[in-house]
Amino acid sequence: xxxRRMWVRFETYHDVTYFTPESLAANxxxxxxxxxxxxxxxxAAPLGAASPELVTALFYTFxxxxxxxxxxxxxxxxxxQRYLEARLAGADAALRRMLGDDVTGPEVAEAAALARxxxxxxxxxxxxxxxxxxxxxxxxxPHLVLWQACTVLREARGDGHVAALVAAGIGPCEALxxxxxxxxxxxxxLRGARGWPEASWQRARHALADRGLFYGxxxxxxxxxxxxxERRTDEVAEQPWTSLGARHTERLRVLLTPLTLxxxxxxDALKVxxxxxxxxxEMGAD
Numbered sequence: 001x002x003x004r005r006m007w008v009r010f011e012t013y014h015d016v017t018y019f020t021p022e023s024l025a026a027n028x029x030x031x032x033x034x035x036x037x038x039x040x041x042x043x044a045a046p047l048g049a050a051s052p053e054l055v056t057a058l059f060y061t062f063x064x065x066x067x068x069x070x071x072x073x074x075x076x077x078x079x080x081q082r083y084l085e086a087r088l089a090g091a092d093a094a095l096r097r098m099l100g101d102d103v104t105g106p107e108v109a110e111a112a113a114l115a116r117x118x119x120x121x122x123x124x125x126x127x128x129x130x131x132x133x134x135x136x137x138x139x140x141x142p143h144l145v146l147w148q149a150c151t152v153l154r155e156a157r158g159d160g161h162v163a164a165l166v167a168a169g170i171g172p173c174e175a176l177x178x179x180x181x182x183x184x185x186x187x188x189x190l191r192g193a194r195g196w197p198e199a200s201w202q203r204a205r206h207a208l209a210d211r212g213l214f215y216g217x218x219x220x221x222x223x224x225x226x227x228x229x230e231r232r233t234d235e236v237a238e239q240p241w242t243s244l245g246a247r248h249t250e251r252l253r254v255l256l257t258p259l260t261l262x263x264x265x266x267x268d269a270l271k272v273x274x275x276x277x278x279x280x281x282e283m284g285a286d
Contacts, residue, residue, distance in 0.1 A: 002249065003237035007157055009256040010115070010150035012264050016094040017042065017151065019267070023090030030078040030086050038086075040067065041074035045083035046132035049075040058129055060162045061172045066195025088139065091147050098263050103143045111255035112142040114248055115149035121243040122156050126163065130156035157237045164232040168225060173204040181218045182226050 017023055018039050027038025043059070044050045052071040056064045074083070096103050116138065124131035134152045139145055165175050173196050180190045191201050208214035213222035241249045 001231075001234040001238070002241050003157075003234040006153075006241060006249070006253060006256075007234075007237065009253065009260045010153045011157075012260040012267075013147060013256065014150040014154040015267070016091050016098070016147070016263065017087050020090065020094035020098075022093035022097065023087065026086040026090030026093070027083075030082055032074060032077055034070075036066070037070045037074055037077070040070040041078065041080075041083040042087035042090075044071065044074075045080040045087070046129070046136055048080050058159075058162075060165070061176050061194050063173075063195035063197070063200065084136065088144065092141075092144055095143050095147065098266050099143070099259060102259075107255050108146060108259070109142040111252060111259070112146035112149065114244070114252040114255070115146050115153070117248070118240040118244045118252070119149040119152035122152060122240045124156065127156050127159035130159050153240060156240070157233065160236040161229070161233040163236070164229045167232070168229050170225075170229065171204065171207075173200050174208055177201065177204050177208060177214060178218065178222060178226050181214060182223065 023042075024035060024038065027035070027042060030038070030041065032038040032041055040055060040059075044055050047054065047058075049072065052064065052068045055071050056062060056067045059067070078086075099108070102108065119134060122130060122134070124134060130152055133148070133155050136148065139148060165171075170178065173194075176190050176194055176196070177187070179185070180187045187201070191198070196204075205214055208222065211221075213219055213225055218226065244252070
């Protein structure tokens with residue numbers, strides 16, 4: 001599906017926000033203590049000084065206690081505006097390193113214009129993180145315009161994915177159990193990264209087993225449900241590309257591909273963000 005082919009590209013460009021050395025350093029400069037505090041501060045900042053309950057609800061797969069260790073303390077460390085400045089500075093520095101001289105090239109400028117158009121026509125109804133990010137002022141430099149557009153598109157897709165999980169009756173911890181079983185990512189890593197106690201993880205597994213979705217791994221029904229959630233996520237993420245039009249969407253795909261492959265390969269070398277999809281493999285399947 002076209003929405004999935006575009007996702008792997010704008011997700012990779014957006015991901016420099018959180019996991020690159022430059023972004024981590026920019027977050028630390030706010031006074032945040034630890035990578036997760038910087039993550040919650042920078043990702044939630046478009047919402048204003050959001051409560052831990054709101055952040056937990058919107059980010060979905062984090063245990064409430066993990067969020068509460070960072071929020072609202074991050075707002076005492078630095079204002080949401082300061083976190084917005086930090087994430088823009090981190091993304092700027094990371095993209096300049098990763099793309100080199102091409103960061104100011106005509107291809108980036110053209111991609112930025114097309115991606116901004118896609119972001120501006122994206123429906124944000126029922127998509128709070130996408131709406132909050134799109135309400136921010138646009139940067140002036142094209143590589144940062146492209147980054148902000150990718151961020152809006154990424155959060156719009158994520159909001160839609162949460163809606164699909166809710167509609168399927170899959171809770172936050174259950175979503176992680178199914179995701180890990182489907183992708184082969186280590187369950188202990190996922191549990192720790194999102195802050196879920198072992199008891200909560202086991203309850204989620206038992207709840208999924210009671211529904212016939214999980215038994216030491218995905219059942220056929222579990223795999224079908226996971227596939228249906230992904231299909232629904234893709235379906236509701238098609239709208240920007242339908243609005244942008246086939247010719248412009250294809251041109252954006254062509255422009256983004258070499259940029260995001262360069263970023264993905266450098267991320268692989270640094271073992272950045274192991275929870276992310278594999279862009280090199282995914283784009284190789286196009």
